[in-house]
Structures are given as C-alpha cells and as structure tokens.
Amino acid sequence: GAGVSQSPRYKVAKRGQDVALRCDPISGHVSLFWYQQALGQGPEFLTYFQNEAQLDKSGLPSDRFFAERPEGSVSTLKIQRTQQEDSAVYLCASSLGSPYNEQFFGPGTRLTVL
Amino acid sequence: GDSVTQMEGPVTLSEEAFLTINCTYTATGYPSLFWYVQYPGEGLQLLLKATKADDKGSNKGFEATYRKETTSFHLEKGSVQVSDSAVYFCALRSAGSGGYQKVTFGIGTKLQVIP
Numbered sequence: 720g721a722g723v724s725q726s727p728r729y730k731v732a733k734r735g736q737d738v739a740l741r742c743d744p745i746s747g748h749v750s751l752f753w754y755q756q757a758l759g760q761g762p763e764f765l766t767y768f769q770n771e772a773q774l775d776k777s778g779l780p781s782d783r784f785f786a787e788r789p790e791g792s793v794s795t796l797k798i799q800r801t802q803q804e805d806s807a808v809y810l811c812a813s814s815l816g817s818p819y820n821e822q823f824f825g826p827g828t829r830l831t832v833l
Numbered sequence: 834g835d836s837v838t839q840m841e842g843p844v845t846l847s848e849e850a851f852l853t854i855n856c857t858y859t860a861t862g863y864p865s866l867f868w869y870v871q872y873p874g875e876g877l878q879l880l881l882k883a884t885k886a887d888d889k890g891s892n893k894g895f896e897a898t899y900r901k902e903t904t905s906f907h908l909e910k911g912s913v914q915v916s917d918s919a920v921y922f923c924a925l926r927s928a929g930s931g932g933y934q935k936v937t938f939g940i941g942t943k944l945q946v947i948p
Contacts, residue, residue: 723876750933761837761922761938762877774933810877819865819934824877 723825725811731831732801740796740828744813751794752822753786754810762810768794769816801832835860839923839939846913846946854908854942856897856923864925865934866890866899866906871920871941880908880921913946920944 724743732738744751750769754762755778764778770791779786783802788794798805808829812822839856846852858866868880868890881890886901895910906923923939 752936759940761924761940763938764935767933767935769933775935812877821879822936824869826874826876 723811723813723823725809725825725828727828728826729829729831731833733833734801734803736801737797737799738801738830740798740809740830742794742796742811742813742825744792744794744811745823747815748813748823749791749816750814750820750822751788752812752814753794753796754812755780756808756810756827758807765796765809798830801830803832806830806832835864835925835927835935835937837923837925837937837939839921839942841940842920842943844942844944846944848915848946848948849912850946852908852910852913852917852944854921854923854944856906856908856939858904858906858923858925860904860925860927860937862927864927866897867924867926867936868895868897868906868908869922869924869938871922873919877922913944915946915948918944918946 753765756762767775768788783799785797808827810827811825814820814822836859865884867882869877870880881892883890883899889898897908920941922941926934
C-alpha cells in the first residue's frame with residue numbers, strides 16, 4: 720500500500736474487555752514498531768519486530784499487552800482486560816531493514832476505555 | 834536513559850510571525866535528531882532531521898541546527914502560515930537493544946497560527 724494503515728481508527732471498550740489493534744505496514748518493510756501516545760504526551764515505544772521476530776518488548780507496560788507479527792507483515796497489538804489507563808492513541812510505524820532507515824507512521828488507533 | 838525536553842504549548846502566532854520551538858536532549862553517544870509534525874487527524878510525518886553536530890536540517894521553510902555543545906535542536910521558521918498549525922515533536926534516535934535505532938520523543942508542542 721501507499722502507507723502504513725491501522726484499524727480500527729477508533730475503538731471504545733468497556734473496562735475488562737479484550738481489544739485487538741491491527742497494523743498493515745508498508746509492503747517490503749522489515750521493521751515494525753508500536754508506540755503508545757497518551758493524551759498531551761509524545762509517543763512512547765512499546766515493542767519492535769524485525770520480520771516475525773519480536774526483538775524488543777521492553778516498553779510493554781504490563782503482561783496484559785501482547786503483540787505478534789506471525790508472517791512478518793501484518794501485526795496485531797492485543798490488550799487483555801483493558802483498564803482506563805490504557806486509553807491512548809496506539810501508533811504503528813514501519814521501516815526498511817537498516818537500523819538507520821526512516822520510520823513511517825500510521826494514523827493511529829484511538830482507544831477509549833470506559 | 835535518553836530524553837527529550839521541548840517547550841510546552843500551545844503556541845499561538847499570527848500569520849507571518851517568526852516561530853521558535855525549543856528542544857533540548859539528553860543522550861549517550863551521538864544520536865540523530867528529528868522534528869516530526871502531526872496534522873489534525875493524520876499520522877506523524879518526518880519534517881526534518883540532522884545526523885551529526887552542526888548539521889542543519891531544513892524542509893518547507895523550517896530549519897533546525899544540531900548543537901552538540903548546548904544539546905539543542907531548536908525548530909525555527911521565518912514566516913508561519915495558517916497551514917502550519919499542527920503539533921510538533923522533537924525526537925532523537927539512538928541505539929536500542931535488538932540492533933535497531935530507538936526513537937525517543939518529546940511531549941509535543943501545539944502550534945496555532947491565526948490569520
């Protein structure tokens with residue numbers, strides 16, 4: 720595709736529900752990143768994939784957060800038993816394989832937990 | 834750890850005014866520095882970058898110079914337009930675990946330009 724796409728764009732969940740957020744990276748991009756952007760804050764790193772391998776998940780805030788990229792393309796960020804503090808915009812970015820390539824960002828999924 | 838500090842907004846300017854958004858950073862080694870822009874309803878876009886000391890990044894009339902001695906990367910534009918209204922993020926990129934370059938963002942500065 721022309722850019723990174725994310726779905727849904729908006730998600731409202733009741734506290735305790737599980738949610739799944741999808742990211743479609745730019746075709747051919749090896750690296751994929753997830754960020755969490757709380758209201759009025761900058762994006763904060765959650766996790767990084769190179770192809771299907773999750774090489775860094777140090778930013779995941781709790782074991783309720785889980786990310787996967789089973790075929791090295793589409794990625795899903797899953798949040799179990801959502802809490803109000805999980806309300807944020809979740810951004811996905813992708814880049815070519817070199818560590819120095821620019822990251823291209825998707826429009827984000829705005830999650831609101833009631 | 835790495836960190837980026839930028840001035841809090843919102844910043845409100847009249848059209849054709851001069852813009853400065855301050856940004857300072859803390860990092861080990863020699864990070865690359867970036868400004869990203871986020872227009873309403875859109876994703877982050879790279880505005881400009883500088884990869885080493887004294888480099889000047891520029892794009893769309895915006896400029897920023899990598900100042901290692903003051904650990905700063907202030908964003909400037911000589912004459913802002915209404916279409917520049919957006920949120921601006923300063924960021925740095927440095928080595929992370931897993932062999933990739935980790936990006937650390939500031940909190941963002943909202944710019945509103947009025948006619």
